[in-house]
Amino acid sequence: xxxxxxxxxxxxxxxxxxxxxxxxxxxxxxxxxxxxxxxxxxxxxxxxxxxxxxxxxxxxxxxxxxxxxxxxxxxxxxxxxxxxxxxxxxxxxxxxxxxxxxxxxxxxxxxxxxxxxxxxxxxxxxxxxxxxxxxxxxxxxxxxxxxxxxxxxxxxxxxxxxxxxxxxxxxxxxxxxxxxxxxxxxxxxxxxxxxxxxxxxxxxxxxxxxxxxxxxxxxxxxxxxxxxxxxxxxxxxxxxxxxxxxxxxxxxxxxxxxxxxxxxxxxxxxxxxxxxxxxxxxxxxxxxxxxxxxxxxxxxxxxxxxxxxxxxxxxxxxxxxxxxxxxxxxxxxxxxxxxxxxxxxxxxxxxxxxxxxxxxxxxxxxxxxxxxxxxxxxxxxxxxxxxxxxxxxxxxxx
Amino acid sequence: xxxxxxxxxxxxxxxxxxxxxxxxxxxxxxxxxxxxxxxxxxxxxxxxxxxxxxxxxxxxxxxxxxxxxxxxxxxxxxxxxxxxxxxxxxxxxxxxxxxxxxxxxxxxxxxxxxxxxxxxxxxxxxxxxxxxxxxxxxxxxxxxxxxxxxxxxxxxxxxxxxxxxxxxxxxxxxxxxxxxxxxxxxxxxxxxxxxxxxxxxxxxxxxxxxxxxxxxxxxxxxxxxxxxxxxxxxxxxxxxxxxxxxxxxxxxxxxxxxxxxxxxxxxxxxxxxxxxxxxxx
Numbered sequence: 001x002x003x004x005x006x007x008x009x010x011x012x013x014x015x016x017x018x019x020x021x022x023x024x025x026x027x028x029x030x031x032x033x034x035x036x037x038x039x040x041x042x043x044x045x046x047x048x049x050x051x052x053x054x055x056x057x058x059x060x061x062x063x064x065x066x067x068x069x070x071x072x073x074x075x076x077x078x079x080x081x082x083x084x085x086x087x088x089x090x091x092x093x094x095x096x097x098x099x100x101x102x103x104x105x106x107x108x109x110x111x112x113x114x115x116x117x118x119x120x121x122x123x124x125x126x127x128x129x130x131x132x133x134x135x136x137x138x139x140x141x142x143x144x145x146x147x148x149x150x151x152x153x154x155x156x157x158x159x160x161x162x163x164x165x166x167x168x169x170x171x172x173x174x175x176x177x178x179x180x181x182x183x184x185x186x187x188x189x190x191x192x193x194x195x196x197x198x199x200x201x202x203x204x205x206x207x208x209x210x211x212x213x214x215x216x217x218x219x220x221x222x223x224x225x226x227x228x229x230x231x232x233x234x235x236x237x238x239x240x241x242x243x244x245x246x247x248x249x250x251x252x253x254x255x256x257x258x259x260x261x262x263x264x265x266x267x268x269x270x271x272x273x274x275x276x277x278x279x280x281x282x283x284x285x286x287x288x289x290x291x292x293x294x295x296x297x298x299x300x301x302x303x304x305x306x307x308x309x310x311x312x313x314x315x316x317x318x319x320x321x322x323x324x325x326x327x328x329x330x331x332x333x334x335x336x337x338x339x340x341x342x343x344x345x346x347x348x349x350x351x352x353x354x355x356x357x358x359x360x361x362x363x364x365x366x367x368x369x370x371x372x373x374x375x376x377x378x379x380x381x382x383x384x385x386x387x388x389x390x391x392x393x394x395x396x397x398x
Numbered sequence: 399x400x401x402x403x404x405x406x407x408x409x410x411x412x413x414x415x416x417x418x419x420x421x422x423x424x425x426x427x428x429x430x431x432x433x434x435x436x437x438x439x440x441x442x443x444x445x446x447x448x449x450x451x452x453x454x455x456x457x458x459x460x461x462x463x464x465x466x467x468x469x470x471x472x473x474x475x476x477x478x479x480x481x482x483x484x485x486x487x488x489x490x491x492x493x494x495x496x497x498x499x500x501x502x503x504x505x506x507x508x509x510x511x512x513x514x515x516x517x518x519x520x521x522x523x524x525x526x527x528x529x530x531x532x533x534x535x536x537x538x539x540x541x542x543x544x545x546x547x548x549x550x551x552x553x554x555x556x557x558x559x560x561x562x563x564x565x566x567x568x569x570x571x572x573x574x575x576x577x578x579x580x581x582x583x584x585x586x587x588x589x590x591x592x593x594x595x596x597x598x599x600x601x602x603x604x605x606x607x608x609x610x611x612x613x614x615x616x617x618x619x620x621x622x623x624x625x626x627x628x629x630x631x632x633x634x635x636x637x638x639x640x641x642x643x644x645x646x647x648x649x650x651x652x653x654x655x656x657x658x659x660x661x662x663x664x665x666x667x668x669x670x671x672x673x674x675x676x677x678x679x
Contacts, residue, residue, distance in 0.1 A: 034671060035667060037412035043408070095406075097404075102519075102520065105519045108516050108520055121436055130432055
C-alpha cells in the first residue's frame with residue numbers, strides 16, 4: 001500500500017486559446033461535436049491556440065512529494081488543475097487514485113456574507129467532505145484556523161490573514177490521498193506558515209503530494225523529486241538540488257538592466273570561474289573584485305556598495321566601503337581610476353544572485369553610479385542548506 | 399483511504415454510451431447531496447443576510463404585484479378576463495407557480511456564471527450548483543402557496559381535496575426548469591449574452607402566459623398560449639386547488655412528457671460538456 005501510485009500523467013497536454021471571442025466559438029463547436037458523438041479533435045491546434053502544457057508525464061506514489069518548478073506561465077498550475085480534474089487534458093491521460101485535496105487559492109467558494117461557521121460547512125462540502133467528516137473535524141478546523149471569537153462573524157469582516165487561515169484549515173483537513181499545493185504558503189505570518197508546513201508534512205505520510213512554488217527553499221526542503229517545466233514542456237526530472245541548479249542556469253539567461261550617470265563603468269571583473277555571463281562560486285569562497293571607472297565629477301569620501309539580490313528581488317547581502325574600509329569612504333577623482341575589493345567569504349547559500357553596483361555620496365542622497373542587476377552569480381553548494389546566510393566556522397571534538 | 403481511480407481523457411463524448419453516462423450521473427448526485435444542501439443554504443440565507451426584515455421580502459414582493467394588478471383592474475385599465483374566483487386568489491396561485499419557473503430559471507441559468515472563480519479553482523459537482531439553485535424558488539413557492547391557502551380562508555372558499563395532487567404539477571414543471579437551466583447555465587458560462595437575453599425574455603414570457611389574467615383563447619395570444627407549456631402547468635395547478643380536476647388534461651400530459659424528456663436530454667448534454675466550462679470561463 002505504501003508504494004501505490006496515486007497520480008499518473010501519461011503524455012498529457014492542454015491547449016488554450018489566446019482570444020476570448022474565438023475561445024467562445026471553439027467552445028460551442030467542441031460541445032456540438034461531442035453531442036453528436038464526434039471527436040472535437042483536441043489533439044490539433046486551431047488558429048490562435050497554443051499548448052499551455054505539452055507532453056508531460058510523471059508518476060507520484062503515496063508518501064512521495066514532487067515539486068514542479070519553472071518560470072511564470074510555464075504551465076505548472078495548469079498541470080495541478082488537470083490532476084484535480086478542473087481541466088480535462090486535450091492529449092494523453094490523467095489517472096488519480098482517491099480523494100484530491102487542493103491547496104490552490106484557499107478560501108475560493110467562501111461567501112462573504114456568511115459567518116465563519118457557515119463557511120466551514122459550505123467550503124468543506126465543496127471540497128468533498130461528507131456531513132459525518134465535517135462533524136468530526138469541525139473543532140479541529142476552528143482550532144487550527146485560530147479564529148476564536150470570530151466564528152459567528154461574516155467572513156467579509158475577517159482580516160486577510162484570518163481569511164486565508166480559515167481557508168487553509170478547511171482544505172488541509174479533508175484527508176486527501178493526493179495533495180496539490182500551489183504557492184499557498186506565500187501568505188500568512190511566519191508562525192502560521194510553520195504550522196502549515198507541519199500539517200503538510202503530516203499529510204505527506206499518507207498521500208502523494210505535488211507542490212508548485214517559486215520559492216526554491218520550499219521546493220528544496222519539501223520535495224523528494226522535482227520536475228523542471230520550461231515553456232510548457234518538461235525538460236528535466238531529478239533531485240531537487242539538480243533541478244534547481246538547472247532552473248537557475250536557465251534563469252540566468254535573462255538580460256540585465258543597466259542604468260548609469262555621472263560615472264561610467266569601464267570594467268568589472270570578479271576573480272572567479274565564468275559560465276557564459278554567469279560567475280560561478282562556492283558558498284565560502286572569497287570574492288576578489290576589480291573595478292575600473294571613468295568619472296566626470298570628483299567626489300570625496302564616496303561610498304561604494306555591492307548588493308546581492310535573489311531573482312525574486314529580495315535583497316540578501318550587501319558589502320559597502322563605509323563599513324569595511326577605513327570609515328572615510330573612497331575618493332573619486334575626475335578621469336580614470338581603478339579599485340580592488342576583497343570580500344573575505346561569500347557566505348551565501350546555493351542559488352542565483354543578481355549583483356548591483358552603486359556609488360553614492362556619503363550621505364547617500366546622490367547616486368553617481370547605479371548598475372542594477374548588472375552581473376549574475378551562481379553559488380554552488382549543498383541544496384540541504386536552508387538559511388540565506390551561511391556562517392563559516394568549524395566544529396572540533398573538544 | 400479512498401481507492402477509486404478517476405481517469406481523465408480528452409473528449410468527454412456520447413461515445414462512452416448512455417449506460418455509463420447515467421451511471422456517472424447517478425453516482426455524482428448520490429455523493430453530492432450534502433453539497434447541494436449546503437449550496438442551497440448559502441443561496442437562501444445569504445440572500446436575506448444583510449436585511450432587517452429578511453424573509454419578509456418573499457411575502458412582500460408577490461403581494462405588491464397583486465395589489466398593483468387589482469388597482470389597474472378596478473381602474474378599468476386592464477381586462478383580466480373571467481377568472482371565476484376572487485382575483486387576489488387567482489393571482490397569488492398563478493404567481494406561485496410562475497415564480498418556480500421564472501426565479502428557478504433565472505437562478506439556474508446563472509448558477510455557473512455566478513460561481514465563476516470557484517469553478518476555475520476547485521473541482522466539485524457543477525450539477526449540484528444548478529440543482530441547488532432551485533431550492534430558494536421552491537421555498538418561496540411554499541410561502542406563496544401558504545398565502546394562497548390563507549386567502550381561501552379569507553374568501554371562505556373550501557379548497558378542493560385534489561390540492562394534495564399539486565406535486566403532480568410541480569414535478570414536470572421542475573423538470574422543465576431544470577432542463578432549461580442545465581442548457582442555459584452552460585451557454586451562459588461561455589457567453590454572457592444568454593443571461594442578459596433571458597432577463598428580457600422572462601418579462602415578455604410573463605405577459606404571454608396567463609399568470610395574472612385569464613386566457614382569451616383567441617387571436618395570436620390564444621395560439622401562443624396553446625403551445626406554451628407554462629400555461630398548462632399554471633392552469634393545472636390552479637384547477638387542482640379550486641375545481642378539483644385539470645381542465646386542459648391533454649395539454650398538461652403532453653407538456654409533462656415533453657418536459658421530462660427534455661430534462662434527460664439536457665442532463666446528458668450538461669454531463670458531457672460541463673468539463674469544458676472551467677477552461678472557457
